[in-house]
Amino acid sequence: MNISAPQGLARSGGSELARASITTPTSIKRRILIVEDESDLARVVKRHVEEIGCEVVVAPTGERALDAAARTEFDLVLLDVMLPGIDGLEVCRRLRDRQLYMPVLMLTARSSEIDKVLGLETGADDYLTKPFSVQELLARIRAIFRRMDALSQPHASSAGGFEIAGCLRIDPTTREVSMRGRPITLTHKEFDLLQHFAENPGRVYTRAQLLDAVWGYNHEGYEHAVNCHINRLRAKIEPDPTKPQLLLTVWGIGYKFTTDKLTAA
Numbered sequence: 001m002n003i004s005a006p007q008g009l010a011r012s013g014g015s016e017l018a019r020a021s022i023t024t025p026t027s028i029k030r031r032i033l034i035v036e037d038e039s040d041l042a043r044v045v046k047r048h049v050e051e052i053g054c055e056v057v058v059a060p061t062g063e064r065a066l067d068a069a070a071r072t073e074f075d076l077v078l079l080d081v082m083l084p085g086i087d088g089l090e091v092c093r094r095l096r097d098r099q100l101y102m103p104v105l106m107l108t109a110r111s112s113e114i115d116k117v118l119g120l121e122t123g124a125d126d127y128l129t130k131p132f133s134v135q136e137l138l139a140r141i142r143a144i145f146r147r148m149d150a151l152s153q154p155h156a157s158s159a160g161g162f163e164i165a166g167c168l169r170i171d172p173t174t175r176e177v178s179m180r181g182r183p184i185t186l187t188h189k190e191f192d193l194l195q196h197f198a199e200n201p202g203r204v205y206t207r208a209q210l211l212d213a214v215w216g217y218n219h220e221g222y223e224h225a226v227n228c229h230i231n232r233l234r235a236k237i238e239p240d241p242t243k244p245q246l247l248l249t250v251w252g253i254g255y256k257f258t259t260d261k262l263t264a265a
């Protein structure tokens, strides 16, 4: 049975969410919002996600999804791109405009949409192209949760952040970044990627290694996600994104972070 967002939420207040109908002894129950207009697919995904111990709300339209997200804090939004009315890209944009951060895993039927999905305006955390296997979906969900858990742990060693080459400041505790005193707003993944590079200066990474380190999986064919995030990071932190000085391409291999080429402002 399909649970539509408003009714499902109306029935599930705080006490019902706390109800131990799904036993997850090792962790707090996660809440997932599935935004999918294909009811058969939504039902299958819902069943499998519930099996890994998540509380699920299904919204069949973008409007219902935004309504649900306004009422309830979700740990993850599984968001179909092609929706009647407000499409998935717009839903993601509107979620990003809010103060509260909710990770978004986008489901797209067309690989031509990937740029838009991961692009600067939309800012999804990850994506899967349809058709996808249940195993793949669950692996992605677990990777996002692992990542969120790791980020919520206090980093005693990095309290107050660190400064690179006297200009780039990164604070892993507050997730704030500034370049020459100018605050830079990064998405979750952009920050993770920058932090990973900055903590390993000079080291060359392949796209597959970056996927593994930052996204938590190594999946052939998704190197595109890395390129896309590198371009977005460059647009935000490089003095001239067309001539990168910090995030350098290592031809035929991947990328490295260095301050050797950084010129004075």
Ligand code: CA
Pocket: 036, 037, 038, 080, 081, 082, 083
């Ligand atoms: Ca659809």
